Amino acid sequence: MDRLTSHIDTIAGNCIAVRLRLLNRVVTNLYDDALRPLGLKASQLNILIVAAKLGLARPAKVCEILQLDTSTLSRNVERMRAQGWLEVVPDDDARAQPFRVTSRGMRLIEKAFPKWEAGQRQAEALLGEKGIALLDKAAKKLGGPSADR
Amino acid sequence: MDRLTSHIDTIAGNCIAVRLRLLNRVVTNLYDDALRPLGLKASQLNILIVAAKLGLARPAKVCEILQLDTSTLSRNVERMRAQGWLEVVPDDDARAQPFRVTSRGMRLIEKAFPKWEAGQRQAEALLGEKGIALLDKAAKKLGGPSADR
DNA sequence: CGCAGACAGTTGCATATACAATTAAATCCG
């Protein structure tokens, strides 16, 4: 077995990215499937929830919490605004484009909750208690969302 | 605190998808940054490695291993073929489009190895030993890639 | 043989994602 072959085996057997990305695809699909009847995706529910927690959501702040590129958020917000789930709020600073969840967006969260639970249950079964705890720990390191924001 | 508010807090405080997706973005960026000098993305390295392990890679098999939609793989392979990293191999069954890593693709893996190590180190620091072990366990449940394939 | 159904992949379409470049506005400071 030559050097290159052993490199291939090392990556195949240990790469964190390949495993995390695979798991992400599977889990995202669980939630997307559950939420599909509402025309809502997991990515959008993430944003909706963060915005709901913030009240007034400043894009830079949301991006920090979710570790999202600002350009990504910009377009996601635009799509969700088009659906009437978010609305942009005027601000003193003319550069800013803070937004908030509309009442329609709030009703959507309400309808989404049982669907979210369904996806969450499946994801829990996949990861187990320990997996969830570890995920939580890693996400906290990155300043991710938590109940107290 | 009304019912909807408590739903929002429940999701914000417990959602596996939001955490996993966040972690996935961060970790994917670590590898993408490390691999950027080679014009290679983490997603593509995944495919390259699986194909290298398989020798002759059948799209359906690769999709099963990586839990990827066939349409996603189809396009990724096309891009990588355009780079000269993969080549399609003729097959008895005219429906099939098996592919393999070219020698140029193999040289790319060689150059990518130290870059991969850099990303891997950072990801390890982020997840810790236990995190990695749990990730491995979850990925195995899904028939993900492992050293012996 | 010939056709119905299964199977392997691709194509159309939409969202998610990030980097680089850009626009516009606020702020700093001489």
Place this chain on the structure above:
DNA sequence: CGGATTTAATTGTATATGCAACTGTCTGCG
């Protein structure tokens, strides 16, 4: 005040991803 810098977000471009619909090929069966 006014230009240089910083900040906030958007726009251009490219890849990644998945669902639905489609194309072509194979297979089984009467």
